[in-house]
Amino acid sequence: MSGIEKYDVVIVGLGPAGATLSYFLGKTDLKVIGIDMVSWTQVWGKPCGDAIGAHHFEEIGLPEPRGSELRKRVDGILIYSPSEEHIVKVDGKGYMIDRGELGRRVISDAQKMGVTVRLRTQALRPYFEGNSLKGVMVRDLDKGKPYVIEAKVVVDATGNSGVIRRRLPEEWPVNEKLKSTDSNIAYREVIELEDNIERPNYIRIYLNKEIAPGGYWWFFPEGNNVVNTGLGIQGGRGYKLPTELFKEKLMNRPEFVRKVVKVYRAGGSTVPTRRPANTLVWHNFIGIGDNAFTVNPVHGGGMGYAFYSAYLASKVILRAFETGDFTAKGLWDLNLSYMRTLGSKQASLDIFRMFLQELSNEEIEFGIKNRIMDARGAYETSVTGELKANLGLLDKLAVVLRGIKKPLLLLKLAKVADYMKKAKEHYLKYPDDPTALNRWIFELNKIYENFKRDIGVTF
Numbered sequence: 207m208s209g210i211e212k213y214d215v216v217i218v219g220l221g222p223a224g225a226t227l228s229y230f231l232g233k234t235d236l237k238v239i240g241i242d243m244v245s246w247t248q249v250w251g252k253p254c255g256d257a258i259g260a261h262h263f264e265e266i267g268l269p270e271p272r273g274s275e276l277r278k279r280v281d282g283i284l285i286y287s288p289s290e291e292h293i294v295k296v297d298g299k300g301y302m303i304d305r306g307e308l309g310r311r312v313i314s315d316a317q318k319m320g321v322t323v324r325l326r327t328q329a330l331r332p333y334f335e336g337n338s339l340k341g342v343m344v345r346d347l348d349k350g351k352p353y354v355i356e357a358k359v360v361v362d363a364t365g366n367s368g369v370i371r372r373r374l375p376e377e378w379p380v381n382e383k384l385k386s387t388d389s390n391i392a393y394r395e396v397i398e399l400e401d402n403i404e405r406p407n408y409i410r411i412y413l414n415k416e417i418a419p420g421g422y423w424w425f426f427p428e429g430n431n432v433v434n435t436g437l438g439i440q441g442g443r444g445y446k447l448p449t450e451l452f453k454e455k456l457m458n459r460p461e462f463v464r465k466v467v468k469v470y471r472a473g474g475s476t477v478p479t480r481r482p483a484n485t486l487v488w489h490n491f492i493g494i495g496d497n498a499f500t501v502n503p504v505h506g507g508g509m510g511y512a513f514y515s516a517y518l519a520s521k522v523i524l525r526a527f528e529t530g531d532f533t534a535k536g537l538w539d540l541n542l543s544y545m546r547t548l549g550s551k552q553a554s555l556d557i558f559r560m561f562l563q564e565l566s567n568e569e570i571e572f573g574i575k576n577r578i579m580d581a582r583g584a585y586e587t588s589v590t591g592e593l594k595a596n597l598g599l600l601d602k603l604a605v606v607l608r609g610i611k612k613p614l615l616l617l618k619l620a621k622v623a624d625y626m627k628k629a630k631e632h633y634l635k636y637p638d639d640p641t642a643l644n645r646w647i648f649e650l651n652k653i654y655e656n657f658k659r660d661i662g663v664t665f
């Protein structure tokens with residue numbers, strides 16, 4: 207293939223975000239092409255914990271995993287304190303999935319509905335005519351010859367690589383850099399163990415700064431004796447590499463010593479763990495999924511957020527073809543619909559994430575032991591982005607100030623709750639139109655700067 211090909215929409219990257227968008231656009235009459243540099247067997251191959259809440263499928267009407275796409279049903283999460291003496295149990299339905307199988311099904315459904323899918327095709331850069339984004343320069347990885355795919359809307363769903371977004375003009379606000387301290391570097395292995403796992407329907411999260419500084423380590427059973435286990439650490443802080451910590455700290459635990467029968471898969475990657483990009487759109491351009499930092503900043507789960515941003519993008523793209531307006535203004539509804547829902551939750555959880563990253567093991571232990579946040583609070587915080595902690599403890603402070611070991615922690619927590627609310631409210635006031643974006647970003651940055659100063663966040 208050479209020369210120029212014309213489509214309505216080109217989706218670059220067919221991971222969870224791009225594949226979901228191709229699925230929903232497949233239901234329309236638009237002429238859509240999705241490309242990815244991987245082959246069919248490597249689809250959705252990014253290393254992952256493979257856990258996802260059932261509600262992410264239900265909310266947008268994406269068929270849930272079934273048959274070989276589903277490895278195990280999940281009934282809830284157990285969150286362990288650093289000493290592992292205290293556990294918070296959060297019930298909630300979810301799945302351990304086979305990403306490859308699910309990804310191939312979503313993509314082939316899109317194909318059946320008329321989307322052109324081209325694998326082993328690498329996007330090289332955005333294609334401009336003058337100042338206008340017109341498409342993507344791509345290369346067939348087998349035949350080697352570069353060619354252009356033209357489209358009215360170019361979607362970057364390439365995750366961290368951001369091959370299109372990062373090459374857009376510097377002055378386009380959508381070209382935003384990810385700070386390394388706003389990311390987690392994660393590594394995992396899928397391991398067969400000698401013994402059956404206890405309570406295999408509960409995935410486990412362990413908060414322990416010695417094992418996973420600025421993140422957590424996880425133990426997610428995906429079979430009766432097969433587990434997806436790994437850890438994520440905050441980037442940019444000079445911590446040891448996750449691969450080293452995995453070997454030194456995890457593999458020396460009793461769960462694993464002399465119990466590993468086989469390692470099925472091993473690998474790592476980076477996850478953005480912050481609020482969403484300030485804008486998901488610009489002229490003729492949309493970014494979704496990890497590419498636009500649509501991830502839960504506290505637990506780093508990004509598949510559900512990728513699905514949701516893709517689903518909203520499909521609606522906005524359809525509307526843009528009705529109005530014929532593909533400028534930032536014409537695509538702006540994606541910002542309004544994302545920022546005022548999941549985006550606002552992400553923003554407040556971003557505050558909570560930074561607070562957590564500054565806590566010591568002792569403080570985390572105190573919080574879990576004293577049930578400052580119980581199971582219901584943890585669940586509601588993660589759903590609403592509002593801190594549902596037992597701040598009633600504060601009322602008792604006057605009486606027990608000398609008796610209580612961590613008054614400062616509780617006072618800080620009250621401030622954190624306040625800033626979480628402020629951040630969320632600011633996102634609910636996301637500007638109606640691109641001309642007010644800079645002002646909004648300025649005020650947003652002030653909230654985060656004040657928070658960091660008041661709480662003593664050092665990064």
Ligand SMILES: Cc1cc2nc3c(=O)[nH]c(=O)nc-3n(C[C@H](O)[C@H](O)[C@H](O)COP(=O)(O)OP(=O)(O)OC[C@H]3O[C@@H](n4cnc5c(N)ncnc54)[C@H](O)[C@@H]3O)c2cc1C
Pocket residue numbers: 218219220221222223224241242243244249250251252253254255256257258327328329330363364365366367368369392393394436473474475476477494495496497501506507508509510512
């Ligand atoms: C170790 C680890 C564990 C995780 N655990 C979980 C978890 O348990 N649950 C959860 O929900 N999330 C988890 N996440 C996050 C989750 O994996 C991501 O949020 C999710 O994959 C994002 O989907 P995406 O489609 O935006 O990006 P990606 O999955 O990164 O997909 C991007 C696609 O773009 C393609 N691409 C990239 N560059 C180009 C190019 N130049 N040309 C053509 N194609 C290109 C890639 O091949 C890929 O197919 C984890 C992440 C890591 C690293």
